[in-house]
Amino acid sequence: MVDQIVPLTEVGIVFGMQYISSSIGPGTTKAVNSIRCMFNSGVSSLWQFGAGSWLLIKYAGYDADLRTYLDEGYLYVCTCIYDLNGLKEMLGQSAESNA
Secondary structure (H helix, E strand, O other), rough: OOOOOHHOOOHHHHHHHHHHHOOOOOHHHHHHHHHHHHHHHHHHHHHHHHHHHHHHHHOOOOOHHHHHHHHHHHHOOHHHHHHHHHHHOOOOOOOOEEE
């Protein structure tokens, strides 16, 4: 599924290359195309590496420990909801409506 989603994300690169292709040379077109291919294969390989690592950790029996650390780290990395609720309170919205 990831291998099908990744090409959809590179629409901007393909559209941008087609949009400016008349003003750039063939060498630059090849360079942009190689960057697109690198992005496509790199993201797919990175996803497979992550999935393989997770299966290895699960096979070793450390998945419960890792989930504990991931849940704790999520609170520090993904703070957008807390930041947004704080901004709403600063602008005068009640805390009850933020729930």
